[in-house]
Amino acid sequence: xxxxxxxxxxxxxxxxxxxxxxxxxxxxxxxxxxxxxxxxxxxxxxxxxxxxxxxxxxxxxxxxxxxxxxxxxxxxxxxxxxxxxxxxxxxxxxxxxxxxxxxxxxxxxxxxxxxxxxxxxxxxxxxxxxxxxxxxxxxxxxxxxxxxxxxxxxxxxxxxxxxxxxxxxxxxxxxxxxxxxxxxxxxxxxxxxxxxxxxxxxxxxxxxxxxxxxxxxxxxxxxxxxxxxxxxxxxxxxxxxxxxxxxxxxxxxxxxxxxxxxxxxxxxxxxxxxxxxxxxxxxxxxxxxxxxxxxxxxxxxxxxxxxxxxxxxxxxxxxxxxxxxxxxxxxxxxxxxxxxxxxxxxxxxxxxxxxxxxxxxxxxxxxxxxxxxxxxxxxxxxxxxxxxxxxxxxxxxxxxxxxxxxxxxxxxxxxxxxxxxxxxxxxxxxxxxxxxxxxxxxxxxxxxxxxxxxxxxxxxxxxxxx
Numbered sequence: 001x002x003x004x005x006x007x008x009x010x011x012x013x014x015x016x017x018x019x020x021x022x023x024x025x026x027x028x029x030x031x032x033x034x035x036x037x038x039x040x041x042x043x044x045x046x047x048x049x050x051x052x053x054x055x056x057x058x059x060x061x062x063x064x065x066x067x068x069x070x071x072x073x074x075x076x077x078x079x080x081x082x083x084x085x086x087x088x089x090x091x092x093x094x095x096x097x098x099x100x101x102x103x104x105x106x107x108x109x110x111x112x113x114x115x116x117x118x119x120x121x122x123x124x125x126x127x128x129x130x131x132x133x134x135x136x137x138x139x140x141x142x143x144x145x146x147x148x149x150x151x152x153x154x155x156x157x158x159x160x161x162x163x164x165x166x167x168x169x170x171x172x173x174x175x176x177x178x179x180x181x182x183x184x185x186x187x188x189x190x191x192x193x194x195x196x197x198x199x200x201x202x203x204x205x206x207x208x209x210x211x212x213x214x215x216x217x218x219x220x221x222x223x224x225x226x227x228x229x230x231x232x233x234x235x236x237x238x239x240x241x242x243x244x245x246x247x248x249x250x251x252x253x254x255x256x257x258x259x260x261x262x263x264x265x266x267x268x269x270x271x272x273x274x275x276x277x278x279x280x281x282x283x284x285x286x287x288x289x290x291x292x293x294x295x296x297x298x299x300x301x302x303x304x305x306x307x308x309x310x311x312x313x314x315x316x317x318x319x320x321x322x323x324x325x326x327x328x329x330x331x332x333x334x335x336x337x338x339x340x341x342x343x344x345x346x347x348x349x350x351x352x353x354x355x356x357x358x359x360x361x362x363x364x365x366x367x368x369x370x371x372x373x374x375x376x377x378x379x380x381x382x383x384x385x386x387x388x389x390x391x392x393x394x395x396x397x398x399x400x401x402x403x404x405x406x407x408x409x410x411x412x413x414x415x416x417x418x419x420x421x422x423x424x425x426x427x428x429x430x431x432x433x434x435x436x437x438x439x440x441x442x443x444x445x446x447x448x449x450x451x452x453x454x455x456x457x458x459x460x461x462x463x464x465x466x
Contacts, residue, residue: 010034010035010036011033011034011035011036011056011057011122011125011126011129012035012036012038012053012054012055012056012057013030013035013036013037013038013055013056013057013058013059014037014038014039014040014046014049014050014053014055014057014058014059015037015038015039015040015058015059015061016039016040016041016042016043016045016046016049016058016059016060016061016072017039017041017059017060017061017088018041018042018061018063019061019063019111020041022061022088022111022112022113023039023041025112025113026059026113026118027039029113029115029118029119030118030122033119033122034126035122035126038053038055043072046058046060046072047072047075047076047079050076050079050080050083051079054080054385055083056083056084056125056129057083057084057085057086057122057125058076058083058084058085058086059086059088059113060072060073060076060085060086060087060088060105061088061089061111062087062088062089062096062100063089063090063091069087069089069100070099070100070103073085073087073100073103073104073105074103074104077104078384078390079383079384080384080385080386081104081352081384081386081388082349082352082384082385082386084106084125084128085104085105085106086105086106086107086108086109086121087100087105087107087108087109088109088110088111088113089108089109089110089111090110090111092108092110096108107121109121143331143334143335143338146331147335148162148165148191149165149187149190149191149194149195150187150190150191151184151187151188151191152328152331152332152335153325153328153331153332154327154328154331155320155325155327155328157320157324157325158320158325158328161188161317161318161319161320164315164317165188165191165192165195165317166195168192168315168317169191169192169193169195169196170195170196170197172192172196172286172315173286173287173314174267174286174287174288174289174311174312174314174315175192175287175288175289175315175316175317176252176289176290176291176295176312176313176315176316176317177189177288177289177290177291177316177317177318177319178290178291178292178295178316178317178318178319179292179318179319179320179321180292180319180321180367180419181292181366181367181369181419181440181442182322182366182367182368182369182370182440183319183320183321183322183367183368184319184367184368185250185290185319186205186248186250186290188317188319189205189246189248189288189290190203192246192288193245193246193286193288196246196286198244198245198246198286201244201245201246202241202242202243202244202245202246203242203245203246203248204238204241204242204245204246204247204248205247205248205250206219206220206238206247206248206249206250207250207251207443208249208250208251208252208254208255209250209251209254209442209443209445209446210443210445212445213256213258213259214228216255216256216259217259217262217275218231218235218237218275219237219238220237220238220239220259220262220263220272221237221239221262221272221273221274221275222234222235222236222237222239222240222272222274222275223235223237223274223275223276223277224274224275224276224277226276227274227275227276227277228275228276231275231276234274235274237272237274239266239272239283239285240272240281240283242283242285243283243284243285244284244285245285245286246285246286246287246288247285247286247287247288248288248289248290249263249287249288249289249290250290250291251290251291251292251293251442251443251446252289252290252291252295252312253291253292253293253295253298253304254293254446257303257304257305260304260305260308261305261308263308264305264307264308264311266283266285267287267308267311267312268311270282270283270284270285271283287312289312292419295309295313296309321364321367322364322367322368322370322371323363323364323367326360329359329360329371330356332368332371333351333356333359333371333375334350336371336372336375336376337350337351337375337379337387340375340376340379340380341379343379344379344380346379346382346385347385348379348382348385348386348387349385349386350386350387351386351387352386352387352388352389354388354389355378355387355388355389355392358389358392358396359371359374359396362396365418365419365421365422366422366426366440369440373393374392374393374396377391377392377393378391378392378393395425419450420450420451422440423436423440423442423447423450423451424450424451426440427447427451433447433448433451
């Protein structure tokens with residue numbers, strides 16, 4: 001059964017107060033309102049009710065509460081930052097009211113609580129609850145409306161990506177997907193495959209950076225028995241396994257020049273030779289190449305074959321960085337929340353406003369993959385049904401540098417240097433290079449190369465900028 005419609009929400013309220021006269025007055029006042037009321041006369045009993053009923057509102061009598069109700073308020077908001085807490089007191093003071101509101105209370109009322117004022121307040125809170133529910137319903141509808149083959153976006157940049165994929169899918173022989181690490185190039189590749197005429201054929205993905213030069217040739221083209229030490233039998237390569245289907249060559253910029261020459265022959269003639277064999281095998285494979293490297297710059301530096309680049313880039317689709325499509329953040333957050341909540345078997349309603357604001361200011365150097373990591377971490381860590389700051393990874397909770405939260409003040413630096421900095425930060429945080437490579441979606445070989453390369457700024461100043 002899905003969530004209740006915004007039109008038929010009943011406000012759940014917990015009242016914590018040891019004054020029986022006040023409890024009786026509140027019950028009679030709320031009897032005709034669309035409110036489900038639960039009452040408790042002690043803090044421990046009241047907190048148990050909050051935990052079990054997940055109310056929208058808590059009315060808190062403060063005289064008998066620890067530290068004038070502030071401690072109880074903090075415990076309630078720790079369970080669910082989305083609860084509206086209203087203080088009630090027979091001894092009003094401006095100082096206590098200001099402190100309560102600064103700590104997260106939404107109002108401070110004098111006892112006996114004025115009936116008219118309480119009814120108006122209930123109406124406002126009910127309207128807000130319905131508005132939030134309606135917003136969640138719209139978010140779900142928008143996610144469905146702007147989801148394209150596993151990718152989510154409504155920004156002009158992503159709509160253009162979707163349009164290109166849709167138009168190219170039925171006709172391409174080769175496509176080049178470019179963009180920073182973590183922007184979703186494999187998702188785009190799978191969309192091209194599923195929408196094309198060979199969706200019934202195999203889809204094979206190969207991360208070219210995961211293999212040494214000799215091993216990559218064997219992986220791609222296969223080998224014959226005795227071709228080299230350890231070749232104890234004939235073996236098919238990935239091209240043969242992908243015959244009649246689609247092959248994704250990820251991190252094509254990491255391929256050596258000799259292997260590039262062999263790839264060019266396949267693209268031109270649709271022919272392969274297993275390592276150690278003179279026999280030519282014909283293959284019919286669509287190629288999707290992907291890279292986070294600047295291939296034109298590598299061509300200029302004689303690190304990538306110009307003829308292979310032009311053969312691959314007849315149709316190029318660039319995946320935008322998340323920082324360039326911030327308008328997609330709410331949709332992506334809702335999509336990932338739903339996915340991770342289902343996997344962890346939790347009912348998670350959304351993010352607090354302060355979390356949404358923080359995530360919107362962050363520069364996302366790891367792009368979609370980093371956002372997925374952050375939302376997944378928060379879904380695992382949260383004990384409430386709404387994610388708050390405390391559920392986020394440490395570098396977002398407060399250990400982050402100001403540049404990441406202030407895009408307008410960011411230093412302008414090359415993309416390769418951003419990747420090096422972010423890789424080192426992830427390694428420092430995880431203290432495990434294998435886990436860091438898995439999280440970043442790169443091979444350990446590439447991870448070690450990035451860690452070994454100096455930063456431009458550290459070369460100039462003689463110190464590590466991280």
